[in-house]
Amino acid sequence: MTTLPILSLLLLVPLGAALITTLLPRDNARLVKGWAFGAVAIEFALSLYLLANFAPNTGQMQFVEYAPWVPQIGIAYHVGVDGLSLWLVLLTTFLMLIAIPASFAEINTRVKEYVIFFLILETAMLGVFMALDLFLFYVFWEFSLIPMALIIGIWGHEHRIYAAIKFILFTMTGSLLMLVAILVLYFATGARTFDLLELQKMITPASLQPWLFAAFALAFAVKVPMFPVHTWLPDAHVQAPTAGSIILAGVLLKLGAYGFLRYCLTLFPDAARQFAPVLIVLAIIGIIYGAMVAAVQKDLKALVAYSSVTHMGFIILGVFAFTEQALSGAILQMVNHGISTGALFLLVGILYARRHTRLIADFGGLQKIMPVYAFFLLFVMLSSLGLPGLNGFVGEFLILLGAWQANPIYTVFAASGVVLAAIYLLWAYQRVMQGPVTNEQNRRLPDLSRREFALLLVLAILIVVIGVAPNVLLHPMQASITELLNSTNVAGLLK
């Protein structure tokens, strides 16, 4: 095992880079962009180092670092990574590596601030995935909110302020209740600690569990987002700049799903089992509802946003099915959704940069004009609709497989989402890329630039690799998932 404090480094490098960015000259946008890219590249390299040193056969926390923060009330800087969070950490650093260059052409005002917010955001998101202390977790959790709201509110499109405020209000409302629940947990268990691993050993009083679970679940459900608290998402996505959408869909939504996994399941196992049917039903409603609404969207970005609601529904279904297959599928699907939906937003952003419209009706027949773009768009859509051989299929199938064991009815309804996905994605593709060119302005659109091509190629290769060899991702998470299931089972027996 390594002695390098790799997790602290991962948390500090973006933050430090953000600090240094403040010193860079304001008028040299190229330098700032290059610097930001260098920073996220180093960060990604560090996360690869983390991956290389990860021991796949243990379900325990690894790379753990512990330092008292406010020892009087049991707050500590306690971070660690296990099979549940490993891939999410990598996903975060990877998508930052995509998102920063994706905004090179789009962002030309206040570049410094933009870069600073993104780097701070990266630290906050990584912190959520690594934190093993509820207080620390909450700090990172809230911290991730502000930069994103600012990114939407400053560099967004026409209704950016409305979207940013809606984003803040929805997520804040949820997380405030979570803060209350954290405090109740602190006092009720009598442990007088915020340490997650310590709290997991305690048995939360059965009478409290439902309330605390509900408070946590609300915070996470808003973030995921689940039906019916999902309506901030389309607004936020539509208004956010491209890179903001990539990170929002790719990582921020995962914070909610990860929260369910890491906190709801382990801290309140009994309540989690008790409420699982409710959450699963909401998730399935989200799957079908999101897909149906996506199908009738007129705005391409809103369509992708609603498709996120569908996909996240699958993930929540996987989390609450309480089976090995479904949980593995859920985590894999988090990574898949990050890659596929990130790529979709990137693609929509490329189109927006050329035509300054996102309305499906403004396009048509683009395949002739932008054949390479058309290839990537279709490819990513196929990954998103779960075509076997590409990444989305494995995750979806594992979730459906696992959910069947929980209750076949779940699988039956959720699987219908797979049909609907084909409808909304292919219909959108048909209207945007196929048919005759109806709008003369579209005739001269340039195909992908070299930078765009490189970004999409990396994403496409990952899509294929995960689809063909998913075991590379599935293997390291197995031990942790077994551990998680065991811990919830034992707690369930004690009831």
Next chain:
Amino acid sequence: MLTVTHFTVLSAILFSLGALAVLIRRNPLIMFMGIELMLNAVNLAFVAFSRFMENMDGQVFVFIVLTVAAAEVAVGLALVVAIFRARDNVDMDEIDLLKG
């Protein structure tokens, strides 16, 4: 024989005078004087109580109050100068940017 009551009454009178000055006058400099008067009224009370209760805490507090008063005057006067520069006027009733 001076009792603590005398000091307290004097302190109260001074405090009320200061408060009235703050409430009635429109010139910020006079208002600052009023505030100083209030603070020193409190100081007087502190010292008096300290003396009669034979406890040094009150005197220590006086030092804190003096420090705060000095800082407050420094900041306040700076503000007044800034406002004067911007508006050529320091009438407090004219300065109502915070009006809802």
Next chain:
Amino acid sequence: MSQFLWLIPALPLLGATINLLIGRRLPRAVSCWLAVAAMAAAFGAAVGAFLELLALPSDAQVIHQTLYQWVTVGKFSVDVGFWLDPLSAIMILVVTLVGTLIHIYAVGYMEHETDYARFFTQMNLFAFMMLMLVLADNYLLMFLGWEGVGLCSYLLIGFYYNRDNTAVGTDEKFLSPRSSGTKAFVVTRIGDFGFTLGIILMFWTFGSLSFGEVFHGAETMFQIGAPIITIMTLLMFLGATGKSAQLPLFVWLPDAMAGPTPVSALIHAATMVTAGVYMIGRSHVLYELAPATMAVVAVVGVLTAFIAATIALTQRDLKRVLAYSTVSQLGYMMLAMGIGAFSAGIFHLMTHAFFKALLFLSAGAVMHAMNDMVDMRRLGGLRKILPITFWTFLIGALALAGFPLFSGFFSKDEILSSAFTSGNVALWVVGVVTALLTAFYIFRAVSLTFGGKPRWKVGEVVTVQGAVASELDAHAAKGLHPHEAKWVMTLPLILLALGALFAGFLGMPAVLGENRLARFLEPVFQHETPHVSAELEWLLIGISAAAALVGIFIALRFYRGDAKTPARLAAYYPSLYKLLLNKYWIDQIYDALIARPGRWLANAFWLELDGKIINGIADGLGNAFRGFGNSLRSLQTGYMRGYALAMLIGVVVVIALLVMR
């Protein structure tokens, strides 16, 4: 060779990859022939594998190769592995052989197409996926191929993605290629929904998805009629109805004709649409345990065969006649599966691959000659102009009609006699009537296309309705100058015609010879064809031959000369004629029952529930707080001394309260 099974699908994949990456920069000939070479190499590899399989003793005729673990979670584990037994051997031979011929044909057919690299990429990718489907050693990998061929079908149907209409020289309005492609994908996905559930149920029942373990488990763990097997097989059959275009999901296949004709031949006639039949044949162990499902399969099959044949009677578009004919013939195959005559079904699958590919390619040769005009009301008199095409089409038609000694005769007869001997005479009767209809509609097509006088003029410019002449490509603008195609197109026609002629002799009925195919497939199906007396067998052969002959005869009579009889019939039964012409209005019914309500509901969800209710609550809460704040605004006067007074009063009140207490 046994370690190189993976080469068979890998070769077309390699071809597809090369064409995808650099195809557009390669000269046309290199790109096209590269794709052909990849297919031909796959055919060579398939033959090699087949010979090696033949060398094995008949009780151990399986070559099994595992490449790596694909998905492993807990006890769920699926490999990427290949499984060659007589059944998959026949499939890979058919796929690669017919595929190679169609690829060669396509080189000629697509000679005016500028996007040749995309076409051949997708064709090779299709071959790869199809070979994965038939070679997979487990259901999940089979599903990969299953969805993969669906994808290629989608891509190739929508190949002419920027065209609105493909009906040349006619007033008919077909679905645009792009909508047809989407429709095909979505409709088959409805079937795949069932297939997915079937696979999942299978895993939780048997704890595995690999063929060996599932079949072993089924044989040892379950009695005939076990409900769980019935549900499982029904779910899988739903997948088959989608992919193999059976009731009620067959609606996508006729529209799939919007793709280039080689695609129709390869994907929508010879190979992909038979995937459902193959899957049922592959899972025969399960199906035999579920008599209820078998009955459903047989009934759905025979009904599909009949309904599609009736629709084919009235269609005017040559390719659509062939499309409905494909649906109908797939119905026959399903019937065979449903009555347990698995090898008969596979036999018909094989002969059908030859003669239907032949018919489509011949129709393509007609299109090629007639500037894509395939409306039979505008054809006619092509016999002399396109002699090779005429003869090959005729051979295909005879085979399809079941003319004695042609390939389709033997395979269809085997299915019909199995239906008779299975004891269900109703199935047999419908099957025979359908055979008569089949013979009728295909010879109607022969007469209308090749017989009679031309209903077109040399030099006439035919266009898609509404198209402007100036937008036509140079070739079409010159007008009609039909001539026989080059050798790249005629050679595959001739080779396929040989197949359509002679493939039937592989499976002759007992009274005429020997059923070699059934014997070859015996290790898979372990199924002895019930022995019937020679007299009965002759009788059944006679009846099916008579049905074919009668159908052919009526068609030739009806459509000789000016063909007044059909028009009079249509006038005599207008509602029946309209019903058939409009395909029982199934598309319209689906639209009204599913598509429209779905869209309405989705819009209601979006605009009302999301837009008004949920956002209304959220915005309403926000506005409530804003209003409350607004009403408090007037308290903020901005007068500093006012605030000071308020503070003072507050302090006094608080102190007063404290003192009073």
